[in-house]
Amino acid sequence: MIKKPFLVINxxxxxxxxxxxxxxxxxxxxxxxxxxxxxLTGPFTELYNLKKKTKNILIxxxxxxxxxxxxxxxxxxxxxxxxxxxxxxxxxxxxxxxYFSDIIAVVKECNDLNxxxxxxxxxxxxxxxxxxxDPTVILCEPTELxxxxxxxDLSYVKETNKLIRSxxxxxxxxxxxxxxxxxxxxxxxxxxxxxxxxTSAFVNAEDREALLREMIEAMIDxxxxx
Amino acid sequence: MIKKPFLVINxxxxxxxxxxxxxxxxxxxxxxxxxxxxxLTGPFTELYNLKKKTKNILIxxxxxxxxxxxxxxxxxxxxxxxxxxxxxxxxxxxxxxxYFSDIIAVVKECNDLNxxxxxxxxxxxxxxxxxxxDPTVILCEPTELxxxxxxxDLSYVKETNKLIRSxxxxxxxxxxxxxxxxxxxxxxxxxxxxxxxxTSAFVNAEDREALLREMIEAMIDxxxxx
Amino acid sequence: MIKKPFLVINxxxxxxxxxxxxxxxxxxxxxxxxxxxxxLTGPFTELYNLKKKTKNILIxxxxxxxxxxxxxxxxxxxxxxxxxxxxxxxxxxxxxxxYFSDIIAVVKECNDLNxxxxxxxxxxxxxxxxxxxDPTVILCEPTELxxxxxxxDLSYVKETNKLIRSxxxxxxxxxxxxxxxxxxxxxxxxxxxxxxxxTSAFVNAEDREALLREMIEAMIDxxxxx
Amino acid sequence: MIKKPFLVINxxxxxxxxxxxxxxxxxxxxxxxxxxxxxLTGPFTELYNLKKKTKNILIxxxxxxxxxxxxxxxxxxxxxxxxxxxxxxxxxxxxxxxYFSDIIAVVKECNDLNxxxxxxxxxxxxxxxxxxxDPTVILCEPTELxxxxxxxDLSYVKETNKLIRSxxxxxxxxxxxxxxxxxxxxxxxxxxxxxxxxTSAFVNAEDREALLREMIEAMIDxxxxx
Numbered sequence: 001m002i003k004k005p006f007l008v009i010n011x012x013x014x015x016x017x018x019x020x021x022x023x024x025x026x027x028x029x030x031x032x033x034x035x036x037x038x039x040l041t042g043p044f045t046e047l048y049n050l051k052k053k054t055k056n057i058l059i060x061x062x063x064x065x066x067x068x069x070x071x072x073x074x075x076x077x078x079x080x081x082x083x084x085x086x087x088x089x090x091x092x093x094x095x096x097x098x099y100f101s102d103i104i105a106v107v108k109e110c111n112d113l114n115x116x117x118x119x120x121x122x123x124x125x126x127x128x129x130x131x132x133x134d135p136t137v138i139l140c141e142p143t144e145l146x147x148x149x150x151x152x153d154l155s156y157v158k159e160t161n162k163l164i165r166s167x168x169x170x171x172x173x174x175x176x177x178x179x180x181x182x183x184x185x186x187x188x189x190x191x192x193x194x195x196x197x198x199t200s201a202f203v204n205a206e207d208r209e210a211l212l213r214e215m216i217e218a219m220i221d222x223x224x225x226x
Numbered sequence: 227m228i229k230k231p232f233l234v235i236n237x238x239x240x241x242x243x244x245x246x247x248x249x250x251x252x253x254x255x256x257x258x259x260x261x262x263x264x265x266l267t268g269p270f271t272e273l274y275n276l277k278k279k280t281k282n283i284l285i286x287x288x289x290x291x292x293x294x295x296x297x298x299x300x301x302x303x304x305x306x307x308x309x310x311x312x313x314x315x316x317x318x319x320x321x322x323x324x325y326f327s328d329i330i331a332v333v334k335e336c337n338d339l340n341x342x343x344x345x346x347x348x349x350x351x352x353x354x355x356x357x358x359x360d361p362t363v364i365l366c367e368p369t370e371l372x373x374x375x376x377x378x379d380l381s382y383v384k385e386t387n388k389l390i391r392s393x394x395x396x397x398x399x400x401x402x403x404x405x406x407x408x409x410x411x412x413x414x415x416x417x418x419x420x421x422x423x424x425t426s427a428f429v430n431a432e433d434r435e436a437l438l439r440e441m442i443e444a445m446i447d448x449x450x451x452x
Numbered sequence: 453m454i455k456k457p458f459l460v461i462n463x464x465x466x467x468x469x470x471x472x473x474x475x476x477x478x479x480x481x482x483x484x485x486x487x488x489x490x491x492l493t494g495p496f497t498e499l500y501n502l503k504k505k506t507k508n509i510l511i512x513x514x515x516x517x518x519x520x521x522x523x524x525x526x527x528x529x530x531x532x533x534x535x536x537x538x539x540x541x542x543x544x545x546x547x548x549x550x551y552f553s554d555i556i557a558v559v560k561e562c563n564d565l566n567x568x569x570x571x572x573x574x575x576x577x578x579x580x581x582x583x584x585x586d587p588t589v590i591l592c593e594p595t596e597l598x599x600x601x602x603x604x605d606l607s608y609v610k611e612t613n614k615l616i617r618s619x620x621x622x623x624x625x626x627x628x629x630x631x632x633x634x635x636x637x638x639x640x641x642x643x644x645x646x647x648x649x650x651t652s653a654f655v656n657a658e659d660r661e662a663l664l665r666e667m668i669e670a671m672i673d674x675x676x677x678x
Numbered sequence: 679m680i681k682k683p684f685l686v687i688n689x690x691x692x693x694x695x696x697x698x699x700x701x702x703x704x705x706x707x708x709x710x711x712x713x714x715x716x717x718l719t720g721p722f723t724e725l726y727n728l729k730k731k732t733k734n735i736l737i738x739x740x741x742x743x744x745x746x747x748x749x750x751x752x753x754x755x756x757x758x759x760x761x762x763x764x765x766x767x768x769x770x771x772x773x774x775x776x777y778f779s780d781i782i783a784v785v786k787e788c789n790d791l792n793x794x795x796x797x798x799x800x801x802x803x804x805x806x807x808x809x810x811x812d813p814t815v816i817l818c819e820p821t822e823l824x825x826x827x828x829x830x831d832l833s834y835v836k837e838t839n840k841l842i843r844s845x846x847x848x849x850x851x852x853x854x855x856x857x858x859x860x861x862x863x864x865x866x867x868x869x870x871x872x873x874x875x876x877t878s879a880f881v882n883a884e885d886r887e888a889l890l891r892e893m894i895e896a897m898i899d900x901x902x903x904x
Contacts, residue, residue: 014296017309044270045306063300070240070429073319074289080271083243093299100552104577125556129581203296326778330803351782355807466748469761496722497758515752522692522881525771526741532723535695545751655748 002058002088002116002136004172005189005219006037008197009212010090012062013043015203020046023202024054026209031056034216039088039118039197044076048084060088060118064110066102078109088116094141100129107133118174124160131167137195138164139174154191161192181211182218189222228284228314228342228362230398231415231445232263234423235438236316238288239269241429246272249428250280252435257282260442265314265344265423270302274310286314286344290336292328304335314342320367326355333359344400350386357393363421364390365400380417387418407437408444415448454510454540454568454588456624457641457671458489460649461664462542464514465495467655472498475654476506478661483508486668491540491570491649496528500536512540512570516562518554530561540568546593552581559585570626576612583619589647590616591626606643613644633663634670641674680736680766680794680814682850683867683897684715686875687890688768690740691721693881698724701880702731704887709734712894717766717796717875722754726762738766738796742788744780756787766794772819778807785811796852802838809845815873816842817852832869839870859889860896867900 009027011020024040031038032055041060042050050059065075081089089110092098098106103119110117116136121127127138140160161173172194179185180201188196198215205211235253237246250266257264258281267286268276276285291301307315315336318324324332329345336343342362347353353364366386387399398420405411406427414422424441431437461479463472476492483490484507493512494502502511517527533541541562544550550558555571562569568588573579579590592612613625624646631637632653640648648671657663687705689698702718709716710733719738720728728737743753759767767788770776776784781797788795794814799805805816818838839851850872857863858879866874876893883889 010299012297012299013293013301013303013306016305043300043302043306045273045302045310045312047271048274049310061300067239071238071321073236073238073321074269074287074316075239075322076269076271077239079242080239080269084271084275086271090300095297095299096301097551097553099549100555100581101549101574101578103552104575122553123556125584126553128584129552132577132580323777323779325775326781326807327775327800327804329778330801348779349782351810352779354810355778358803358806462751464749464751465745465753465755465758468757495752495754495758497725497754497762497764499723500726501762513752519691523690523773525688525690525773526721526739526768527691527774528721528723529691531694532691532721536723536727538723542752547749547751548753 002039002172002195003037004194005223006039006172006174006195007185007212007215007219008039008041008060008090008118008174008176008195009202010041010062010176010197010199011202012041012095012199014199017046020050021053023208024050024057026212027057028054029056030209030212030216034220036216036219037195038212038216041090047081047086051085058087058116059085060090061086062090062093063096064089064091064106066098066105078106078113078115082113082115086115088118088136090118090120090139092120094120094122103130104133107135110135124163127160127164128167131164131171134168135171137172137174139176139197141175141177154187157188157191157193179215182214185215185218186222189219228265228398228421229263230420231449232265232398232400232421233411233438233441233445234265234267234286234316234344234400234402234421235428236267236288236402236423236425237428238267238321238425240425243272246276247279249434250276250283252438253283254280255282256435256438256442260446262442262445263421264438264442267316273307273312277311277313284313284342285311286316287312288316288319289322290315290317290332292324292331304332304339304341308339308341312341314344314362316344316346316365318346320346320348329356330359333361336361350389353386353390354393357390357397360394361397363398363400365402365423367401367403380413383414383417383419405441408440411441411444412448415445454491454624454647455489456646457675458491458624458626458647459637459664459667459671460491460493460512460542460570460626460628460647461654462493462514462628462649462651463654464493464547464651466651469498472502473505475660476502476509478664479509480506481508482661482664482668486672488668488671489647490664490668493542499533499538503537510539510568511537512542513538514542514545515548516541516543516558518550518557530558530565530567534565534567538567540570540588542570542572542591544572546572546574555582556585559587562587576615579612579616580619583616583623586620587623589624589626591628591649593627593629606639609640609643609645631667634666637667637670638674641671680717680850680873681715682872683901684717684850684852684873685863685890685893685897686717686719686738686768686796686852686854686873687880688719688740688854688875688877689880690719690773690877692877695724698728699731701886702728702735704890705735706732707734708887708890708894712898714894714897715873716890716894719768725759725764729763736765736794737763738768739764740768740771741774742767742769742784744776744783756784756791756793760791760793764793766796766814768796768798768817770798772798772800781808782811785813788813802841805838805842806845809842809849812846813849815850815852817854817875819853819855832865835866835869835871857893860892863893863896864900867897 067077118137174195176197264283293303344363400421401419402423519529570589626647628649745755796815852873853871854875
């Protein structure tokens with residue numbers, strides 16, 4: 001189960017296999033060292049290996065399909081992900097959206113299978129709708145900010161956190177657009193988010209271990225002072 | 227490399243993990259026993275394990291995405307499939323179609339990476355267009371017959387085989403709609419196809435090893451007599 | 453504005469132009485005769501003409517796109533539909549789904565432009581989510597019943613009506629799966645729905661005017677007795 | 679029927695209704711004055727009116743769907759476009775792609791209905807495949823140049839023209855990426871294209887009639903000198 005605060009390392013397809021395994025190894029080491037929740041996403045093809053290679057982090061799928069009755073050539077169901085031990089499923093990312101009725105089906109299936117879910121959305125209204133489905137985490141990324149290196153405006157962050165909590169105090173809230181360093185992580189957690197994460201920052205970092213360490217410390221510092 | 231004649235076992239999402247590994251084990255044993263080309267498809271999540279568990283068969287992905295520049299959250303590129311040793315990529319299945327410009331990009335990438343490609347289509351005109359891309363195999367499945375248990379009309383089979391060969395003698399031709407027993411396999415190979423395959427027959431078979439054995443023998447008999 | 457009770461005639465693409473204009477003429481005559489709300493849907497290409505040819509009914513688009521900033525070659529925006537006088541936009545039909553974030557954008561745009569919206573969904577959870585967007589009508593069609601000629605189970609109908617009203621008393625509720633005659637319409641309205649509608653019944657009717665008359669009378673009778 | 683040389687005015691969704699009708703009026707006047715083939719595209723909703731308002735130009739749909747057997751809520755079939763008198767259907771634009779099997783079905787239906795087709799593609803290999811379907815026009819727009827204001831490299835233009843002609847001398851070739859003035863039109867026609875067209879140039883022009891006049895003259899000059 002995802003415990004707050006948490007940090008998501010989301011390399012999308014930017015890492016080759018070697019880089020991905022190195023990242024897994026770094027994250028696994030630091031998760032133990034700092035005793036924090038780290039989530040590493042990978043493409044479907046690497047999830048089995050990422051699970052085998054790590055003990056202290058959660059491994060997340062970057063997508064899932066709603067697969068009716070065994071058909072769905074090439075689709076990947078929650079059940080298939082459960083069978084290889086995946087801990088978390090991220091879904092409805094702006095680059096790979098799902099229809100709402102499929103999100104309903106998939107979140108329900110994940111809840112039954114005891115897989116954590118991180119459902120992405122790009123507006124407060126969508127967050128409100130998703131809260132009805134009882135996912136583990138709602139990830140709010142205003143589409144227009146993704147990949148621009150510009151952190152979500154803090155008032156947006158605070159408003160979203162408050163709103164989702166008012167609907168369902170059990171749903172965790174992640175905010176992650178444009179997070180690239182200690183300061184961004186610190187601010188987002190300080191603004192009441194349960195977790196955060198990054199793609200570009202890790203892809204572009206010269207020293208990925210140093211960056212991850214910095215972000216973990218920001219997360220710990222932000223929580224400690226509360 | 228896929229050598230003719232070949233047989234594709236395509237369980238789509240119908241098998242659970244245990245059934246899939248059993249099927250892999252059966253296929254691996256019979257491929258060695260009969261010295262024939264068997265191709266087993268699996269969902270993305272199981273391809274790594276299917277490769278590890280087998281020595282004598284080819285492992286095929288059921289789908290692939292055209293992923294631009296590292297983005298494509300949750301998409302699976304030819305490169306990612308290559309990194310886990312996948313031998314063959316099946317694509318453009320009626321349940322998971324690709325745009326033609328993406329098929330162009332993906333087949334080219336596979337040819338560069340030395341991965342065999344099986345591109346599905348549902349008409350002779352589409353087969354003709356696909357032949358321009360130089361895939362390893364063109365799989366002709368008239369959409370209206372898939373899953374009905376009704377084998378492709380043999381005149382259609384012969385015409386398609388002849389036509390694809392006239393465009394490119396190097397492209398292998400698979401015909402597979404509704405194949406369920408010795409007779410279907412025998413007829414399709416006898417009609418000049420390089421390979422065939424099945425989904426439902428394996429899903430519904432009480433004895434999957436017996437069915438596979440029967441189909442392999444049909445394939446061998448059909449070729450032997452030529 | 454859609455006033456309850458209302459009846460939707462939804463020929464999808466089954467009518468040719470001549471049949472569509474005849475249906476429009478019949479509906480226009482009966483709407484005046486009975487003084488009831490009738491909504492006729494048509495393909496994009498015929499909406500302008502349907503508006504010109506009628507005075508007493510509402511003309512509805514069968515779909516709409518979320519079109520960003522003028523691009524969207526071949527897409528149809530709410531603004532484009534407003535410009536030709538369309539009264540109602542039906543969207544998110546099972547045969548032409550929209551992503552939730554696009555439904556948010558489109559319903560907001562319609563509300564600003566004063567176009568009525570009918571948003572389809574196939575579960576109570578989805579209805580609850582859609583109610584947050586404040587559309588004019590939520591149309592509940594359990595996917596598995598569409599086109600089977602089997603009317604929605606009345607307990608489902610009642611529960612959905614009650615639930616949507618509890619969230620937002622202003623949103624109208626339409627229930628329409630498998631409606632084919634006086635009895636179906638009567639039961640659905642009697643169960644508390646604000647409106648209903650049909651496709652197959654009109655497509656297959658030998659006498660479309662007689663069928664429409666029968667359905668209108670059922671609607672009136674069901675309401676009268678309340 | 680489209681006669682060469684031809685010029686396509688493709689406003690996508692950038693024009694409001696008033697601007698679109700003005701453009702139609704300008705084009706209709708200049709088509710008569712210069713006796714050239716002008717094609718104006720419009721959204722589905724305006725095609726009927728564009729036909730009614732013009733006599734000397736061809737009216738084109740910006741998209742079309744492959745609609746199976748009358749279903750397809752909100753989809754627009756070739757037949758529906760024929761019924762309102764549409765002359766030309768543009769399809770497979772980068773912003774609204776179709777699967778190859780749907781292009782096959784739709785082009786065949788258009789050929790049977792005697793509607794001209796303009797099929798877009800973004801590579802020579804795709805152009806070759808499309809040539810097999812016998813559309814009226816193949817429009818080559820290297821995706822990466824669309825909307826950048828950078829004209830297609832002339833060697834690309836010449837190679838594509840030559841290649842499509844070698845496959846089928848009857849298919850017309852349009853090249854249109856980044857065309858904005860007399861010089862661009864002149865060069866493209868001079869390089870052997872049968873037609874060209876523009877979006878942004880017309881959207882941004884202060885004087886649309888002047889721009890169209892300039893482009894028509896470029897087209898005439900380029901052809902005259904041959």
